[in-house]
Amino acid sequence: MFGLLVKVFAILLALGLLYVTVKRALLGSRKPAEDNKVQTPPPAPEIEADDLIRCPACGTYNPAGMACSAPDCPTRQP
Numbered sequence: 001m002f003g004l005l006v007k008v009f010a011i012l013l014a015l016g017l018l019y020v021t022v023k024r025a026l027l028g029s030r031k032p033a034e035d036n037k038v039q040t041p042p043p044a045p046e047i048e049a050d051d052l053i054r055c056p057a058c059g060t061y062n063p064a065g066m067a068c069s070a071p072d073c074p075t076r077q078p
């Protein structure tokens with residue numbers, strides 16, 4: 001009776017390993033812990049550094065297409 005339990009346990013263990021192996025083969029080399037995560041990459045941060053233009057007069061970075069916002073900038077019209 002005890003030997004039967006060992007055989008059943010061994011079969012279940014083998015099935016579990018087979019399941020993990022097939023799952024990894026289908027999903028690639030990702031770890032099982034990552035399967036529960038959302039597959040989409042995280043959203044990009046709202047920082048738009050590429051759209052900032054450095055003011056040649058005072059060196060302040062401002063959004064592209066907007067006037068310099070520095071109060072003491074020479075290019076700022078009074």
Ligand SMILES: [Zn+2]
Pocket residue numbers: 055056057058059060068069070073074075
């Ligand atoms: Zn400026």
